[in-house]
Amino acid sequence: MLVCESISKSYENEVLSNFNLEVGSDEIVALLGPSGSGKSTLLRIICGLENSDSGKVFFNGIDLEEIPPEKRGIGMVFQNLALFPHLNVHDNLKFGLPPNSSITRISEILELVGLKNFGPRKIQHLSGGESQRVALARSLIAEPKMILLDEPLSSLDAGIKESLSLEVRKMIKSLSIPAIYVTHDPIIANQMADRIVYLESNI
Amino acid sequence: MKIRYAIILSWAILVIAPLILAWNQLESIAERNILQTIADFNYKFQTKDSISFTFLVASLSTILTLIIGLPLAWNLGRYNWPHHNILRSIFTVPFVMPSILVAMGFLALLDWISIILEHNHSSEIRFYSLLFAHAWFNLALVIRFCEPLLSTIDSSYEEACRLLPSGNTNIGRLSKFWLPLMWPNIAASAALVFVFSFTSFALVKFITPSQRNLEVVMSNQAEWAGLSVPSLSRAPSEIVLASSTIQLITIIIALLLSSWLQSRSSGHHLSTLNDGRIPMSFNSMRGIYLLVMLVFIISPMLALVSSSFMIRENDMMVFSFQGWKSAFGGSHSPTDVSQSLFSSIGYAFMTILLSLPIGYFLSDSIYNLEKKNPRLALALDVLVMMPLALSAVMVGLGVLLGLIRTDPELARSWWIPLYGHLMLTTPFVVRVLLPAMRNLNPNLEEAAALLGANYFKRLIFIRLSLLTPSLIVASSLVFAISLGEFGASWVVLRFTEFTTLPVMIGDLLSRPGYDPILRPAANAAGTILLLITLVLFMSVERFRPIGSGGEF
Numbered sequence: 016m017l018v019c020e021s022i023s024k025s026y027e028n029e030v031l032s033n034f035n036l037e038v039g040s041d042e043i044v045a046l047l048g049p050s051g052s053g054k055s056t057l058l059r060i061i062c063g064l065e066n067s068d069s070g071k072v073f074f075n076g077i078d079l080e081e082i083p084p085e086k087r088g089i090g091m092v093f094q095n096l097a098l099f100p101h102l103n104v105h106d107n108l109k110f111g112l113p114p115n116s117s118i119t120r121i122s123e124i125l126e127l128v129g130l131k132n133f134g135p136r137k138i139q140h141l142s143g144g145e146s147q148r149v150a151l152a153r154s155l156i157a158e159p160k161m162i163l164l165d166e167p168l169s170s171l172d173a174g175i176k177e178s179l180s181l182e183v184r185k186m187i188k189s190l191s192i193p194a195i196y197v198t199h200d201p202i203i204a205n206q207m208a209d210r211i212v213y214l215e216s217n218i
Numbered sequence: 219m220k221i222r223y224a225i226i227l228s229w230a231i232l233v234i235a236p237l238i239l240a241w242n243q244l245e246s247i248a249e250r251n252i253l254q255t256i257a258d259f260n261y262k263f264q265t266k267d268s269i270s271f272t273f274l275v276a277s278l279s280t281i282l283t284l285i286i287g288l289p290l291a292w293n294l295g296r297y298n299w300p301h302h303n304i305l306r307s308i309f310t311v312p313f314v315m316p317s318i319l320v321a322m323g324f325l326a327l328l329d330w331i332s333i334i335l336e337h338n339h340s341s342e343i344r345f346y347s348l349l350f351a352h353a354w355f356n357l358a359l360v361i362r363f364c365e366p367l368l369s370t371i372d373s374s375y376e377e378a379c380r381l382l383p384s385g386n387t388n389i390g391r392l393s394k395f396w397l398p399l400m401w402p403n404i405a406a407s408a409a410l411v412f413v414f415s416f417t418s419f420a421l422v423k424f425i426t427p428s429q430r431n432l433e434v435v436m437s438n439q440a441e442w443a444g445l446s447v448p449s450l451s452r453a454p455s456e457i458v459l460a461s462s463t464i465q466l467i468t469i470i471i472a473l474l475l476s477s478w479l480q481s482r483s484s485g486h487h488l489s490t491l492n493d494g495r496i497p498m499s500f501n502s503m504r505g506i507y508l509l510v511m512l513v514f515i516i517s518p519m520l521a522l523v524s525s526s527f528m529i530r531e532n533d534m535m536v537f538s539f540q541g542w543k544s545a546f547g548g549s550h551s552p553t554d555v556s557q558s559l560f561s562s563i564g565y566a567f568m569t570i571l572l573s574l575p576i577g578y579f580l581s582d583s584i585y586n587l588e589k590k591n592p593r594l595a596l597a598l599d600v601l602v603m604m605p606l607a608l609s610a611v612m613v614g615l616g617v618l619l620g621l622i623r624t625d626p627e628l629a630r631s632w633w634i635p636l637y638g639h640l641m642l643t644t645p646f647v648v649r650v651l652l653p654a655m656r657n658l659n660p661n662l663e664e665a666a667a668l669l670g671a672n673y674f675k676r677l678i679f680i681r682l683s684l685l686t687p688s689l690i691v692a693s694s695l696v697f698a699i700s701l702g703e704f705g706a707s708w709v710v711l712r713f714t715e716f717t718t719l720p721v722m723i724g725d726l727l728s729r730p731g732y733d734p735i736l737r738p739a740a741n742a743a744g745t746i747l748l749l750i751t752l753v754l755f756m757s758v759e760r761f762r763p764i765g766s767g768g769e770f
Contacts, residue, residue, distance in 0.1 A: 084664070085669075087668075091665070097661035111669040
């Protein structure tokens with residue numbers, strides 16, 4: 016279970032102010048809100064890529080403050096997907112494979128996301144939907160205890176977006192891990208989430 | 219984090235300490251302060267007119283470089299030619315050419331012209347040759363600053379211009395769109411061309427031997443300046459103190475101007491990732507112009523190579539291998555080509571081994587500070603670039619005099635040139651790596667961290683893997699600069715037995731008296747250096763993506 020307690024963060028303006036959030040152990044929460052409302056900032060604070068000005072983040076009762084991002088066991092799918100352009104699909108997934116895991120896990124997870132035989136493909140040769148699936152697969156192969164998704168479908172067409180969001184939900188649910196899905200699209204939020212949290216812009 | 223601060227501190231000491239020690243040494247020997255030595259500067263026979271000559275040459279060279287370079291940058295940036303990358307490489311290769319080779323190439327060209335016209339070249343012709351040599355050498359700066367913006371600008375802007383009353387003519391578009399857009403890039407490149415022409419050493423020393431710029435003045439006085447023999451070294455110390463101060467102030471002003479102008483450049487906002495160039499063939503007026511420019515670039519190199527096989531006999535040029543025999547036999551120089559080349563390559567490799575990691579950590583520090591403390595990042599950037607604000611001769615003198623001040627025996631050490639090469643090459647490593655780091659998608663390293671990769675895994679598999687092309691470009695640049703470095707090596711190597719190839723060439727060209735073998739021997743050694751530099755540059759240029767540039 017994830018608990019965010021009184022999180023505040025300012026850059027030039029205050030982005031988050033005393034923000035509180037709880038996410039259940041296998042719950043999918045959608046963070047809905049306009050640009051600049053602090054959705055992505057909150058995800059970055061949860062996974063440790065940024066520090067909050069004040070407040071605490073607890074995961075399964077453990078304060079995450081002193082734990083570096085690579086030790087938190089939280090996966091994230093970035094808005095721009097952040098697939099490594101110099102590695103092919105197989106090697107991108109291999110990067111996320113935990114030590115002592117079998118290499119066959121890569122084929123299994125590729126099959127799970129519907130990209131069987133895509134291993135040797137170059138990242139530049141994937142379509143938008145395929146890239147999104149690889150990014151999700153790379154996060155899942157690391158066996159995260161929680162997954163954060165920062166508008167990963169925003170660049171896709173409406174039709175693909177809707178069908179893919181249902182698939183993503185199904186995959187996350189099959190792993191029984193908590194997830195936060197950031198979006199500004201209420202339809203996608205409805206499809207994906209068990210619960211929707213709305214953030215208002217502070218600008 | 220601690221390593222980072224240690225490297226910044228070491229760099230500051232490496233750059234600043236020898237200069238402070240050198241100025242201190244010069245002032246103590248001169249027994250006069252800097253202002254007094256500057257006031258007397260133009261009245262001494264060794265330095266008379268050198269300030270005006272330096273400014274005149276630098277200003278005229280800058281104007282000529284822009285006149286030649288801007289149309290070239292336009293044609294390379296706006297049009298896509300057959301074998302475009304090879305063309306671009308040829309037009310930018312002069313910048314990595316050792317300056318001594320450029321001097322030799324233009325001298326050889328002058329020789330050929332005087333033979334064809336049966337008329338010896340006058341000092342005026344030599345002066346104009348110097349200006350053209352500077353333009354040849356600095357052409358790449360104008361191309362690197364202007365061509366990337368021209369080649370990546372979204373074509374819809376010019377199309378929109380065409381449809382509006384102010385932009386429906388070529389002149390209208392040039393004056394109302396292109397010049398307002400490009401002027402910061404043009405002015406920034408002009409400021410740098412001015413700096414490089416102002417600090418030109420080998421070109422002035424060998425093409426116009428009867429005239430002196432500040433750099434040549436300093437080099438001429440280097441033998442005695444700063445030595446503890448007051449009766450002999452007082453006047454040279456005064457001259458070096460004054461010249462280095464005038465030079466440093468002028469260059470810092472020009473570099474600050476260049477940096478400020480670059481920051482005002484707004485053109486990159488209009489760039490796209492697409493290649494916006496129009497296909498063009500050589501079978502056009504533009505094609506003929508480009509071929510003429512190719513002849514301009516290639517002719518000094520061809521003249522150098524061909525002159526290595528010629529020897530002057532009774533006012534006739536005769537085909538001969540004597541120059542090559544002398545160069546490889548060492549009959550007219552303290553060392554032969556193979557020994558000098560071995561030393562040069564050794565110094566170049568050692569320079570890469572040192573300047574690449576130092577340059578990487580300095581770039582990384584600036585990159586990280588830019589997000590947290592931009593002012594401190596700018597200060598560190600200025601500190602890193604400081605050796606570029608000094609000329610090669612000043613760096614050599616600074617290192618040498620600084621060491622003499624510490625321990626005179628150190629001045630004979632084999633690693634002295636390495637010190638100078640490290641100072642002169644590291645800023646280029648930073649100028650290549652820093653823009654490449656800024657272009658990296660920060661999410662990639664963050665994604666790697668969230669996948670469990672620790673600092674070293676992220677460094678090796680993400681950061682360094684993605685920076686590999688830039689690291690290759692930086693290494694080759696370091697290798698080429700170190701291999702062809704003349705000014706600093708010329709000053710510091712006089713105390714040692716380790717002669718590099720450019721120093722051997724300089725020695726052959728500086729021998730008193732007339733010997734018909736000396737020039738062909740120097741040209742033969744120069745041809746070896748030319749071929750190595752060309753092969754290195756051409757093989758590495760393909761790692762530079764379209765639209766890159768603006769820095770180095």
